Amino acid sequence: MARDQNHLPLEIQQTALLQLLTNSLVLSRTAPYLSCYDVLNLAATSRAFRYLIYQTPQVFRRLDLGNVKTAQFDVDAIDHGGETWRNVQVDENLTEDDFYSGPLRGIFYNLKRFDILRDVQVLTLDGLSVTAELIHDILIDPAFSVRILSIRDVKNLNNRKLRQALQYACRDSRPEGTPRLQGLYVFGPKEPTPGALIKEQSMSPSPTSPAAVAAAWNSKSQKALTASLAEEPEAWYERRGKQFPHRIDQEWASTLVACDGIIAFDAVLCTGPRHLNSPAWGKVNIEALNAAAASPASASIPHFQVATHSLGGCAGCGSAPEGWTTWGEDGHSRDRDTRRSSNIGKFPLLAPPPVHSSTLGAAMCPSGQSVRPHHPFANKAEKKKARFVPRCFDCIRDRYCTGCNQWWCETCYAGAGANSGPDQAHVIKSCWECGMNCKECIDTTQRMCKRCGGGYCLIHNEGSDLVACDWCVGRSRRFRELY
Ligand SMILES: [Zn+2]
Ligand SMILES: [Zn+2]
Ligand SMILES: [Zn+2]
Ligand SMILES: [Zn+2]
Ligand SMILES: [Zn+2]
Incomplete structure (x- = not known):
């Protein structure tokens, strides 16, 4: 019984x-x-x-x-x-x-x-x-x-x-x-807290x-399990585009440089070829890029900058001038100080902080990958490479589509300003609020009004429909109401 x-x-x-x-x-x-x-x-x-x-x-x-x-x-x-x-x-x-x-x-x-x-x-x-x-x-x-x-x-x-x-x-x-x-x-x-504050949690045991x-x-471990199953795609390695909700102060870049190899953060430095820390530093013609820049902002870029965006391979060449940041591949030691580890500063810490371990490897390891990639029993062939290209916004300003996260690297594309007309540009700004978008994204969001011939955005011109702009749709409604 x-x-x-x-x-x-x-x-x-x-x-x-x-x-x-x-x-x-x-x-x-x-x-x-x-x-x-x-x-x-x-x-x-x-x-x-x-x-x-x-x-x-x-x-x-x-x-x-x-x-x-x-x-x-x-x-x-x-x-x-x-x-x-x-x-x-x-x-x-x-x-x-x-x-x-x-x-x-x-x-x-x-x-x-x-x-x-x-x-x-x-x-x-x-x-x-x-x-x-x-x-x-x-x-x-x-x-x-x-x-x-x-x-x-x-x-x-x-x-x-x-x-x-x-x-x-x-x-x-x-x-x-x-x-x-x-x-x-x-x-x-x-992380959002599941439910309200747990009541009466004082440090004095009763x-x-x-x-x-x-x-x-x-009930708590049940909740933790449910929460972990409903996880969103892994930051950096899977979730492309913008990684942080807030702006990161430029001053943080020099702190990340000072702590490189000693303290890891939940962000890494941008590896774009215009920064001193980039593996591609000196390999790309910066003068030409600056001359082609669409705005003064894209011509002057700080020596170091915290990456705010995660990108996949360039839409042109499938990679990036600096290569990928790939989990399991050792970082290049940028410092002669042997007390610094080459992986600290190369890979970002992933949220949430590790539950069952206090090692840095566990905090950095993307899900589905092994903490020690060179372990003899790790089956490399079966595993998809966990990788990304970390970039600051300055380094992708004229070469990145905010709609689909596609981008074109410095070798494949000088930038929107370099081209004589919008026909050659990979990304252009057709709607102020959409920002820079690629041709495919523009085709799905931007329309020409069948009545007035003006351009409009299906997302941001509220009240518009597939054939007419918000103004024309509103005008015909007002007309019907009058008669
Ligand atoms: Zn490319
Ligand atoms: Zn950058
Ligand atoms: Zn796009
Ligand atoms: Zn728009
Ligand atoms: Zn119209």
Whole structure:
């Protein structure tokens, strides 16, 4: 006879769960799906659980504070003397940093007290109040062992100070073995949180029945599984075109150069032949390109620039002057500093930050590929190459169709400005809002009005139909209404 496990005596439930979790593989596979709160709750249920959780380093290897309520920066809570604020020493010398990083510093203080902080290798602070000073401490303070850090969509962050902290951590005279940080997610958007904030997630553990904890775990891993199945195409390797919702400050380029080979980001430098870091630097006639440029903007291009677009092969030659960025192919070492790795800076970190591993390979590896491509058992023939061409917008301005992501490289096409008439141009701007489009895209979106002969866009001239422009369609409607 099947029996509902909730009807079993409490001691048996506890013993069964304890036996299951004593298998360290089960524990380390389950823990990443839980909040800190759930884990500490479980630890508080009995001495055995407490021992198990605090003595297994993998339990806190990955820590996501993004959905922990205490980590939220809430001015009201501070004004009313909320619990959050009590973690921080309040005095008249309070700095702006103390103020905005107060909630997180309080949590880190507690984690250090429980001796958990040093186990944390993948730390997610997405959407929280995170100051540059706090990140500086995570980079420098030996109490932290964070290897992969995510600070996407954070608040109160001074980007200039953050860039300085990163450049300082990667300076040539840095101590051996530092920084421990190897990967930083900062440019992309944070993952949408499934459902609302999980209520009452404080860092102080309170006892709950193991059955309740187990039920919560089960539903969470189910959700995580559903979410991962509904994944959209992989950034960079599969999803072509624009990669970021926001503009990236030009100043970031020199930070990526300074951190090259030491800290990887969720973006890479543009490899276009007009940049100093390009494998094709010096191989393309830049003077001719500049002379042919349609606008002054496409003639002056910075030495280094963060790539914002992922492209496939050029529509003309199928490749790019600089070649592809192909997963598994080693990067060229651009630096004589042997403490720099050639893959860090070549491949972007992929979202979300890894769940079951804290290695950089896992954070960069495209889905369906192996983390160690040269593994003897990896079947190379069967696998489709995961590759892309990373470009900044300046490098594709006159040679890229925003409609279908087709583009023409510098060797195949000088640019829209080089051609005598629109007939020879691969991309032209026929609708202001559509931007530069190729002939096929223009054929599907642009029409000539059968009544007035004017041009219109099916997407952006709202109210137009397949034969007439919005103005003529509106006029005939008004005419019918009058008579
Ligand atoms: Zn080409
Ligand atoms: Zn570029
Ligand atoms: Zn197109
Ligand atoms: Zn349009
Ligand atoms: Zn018309």
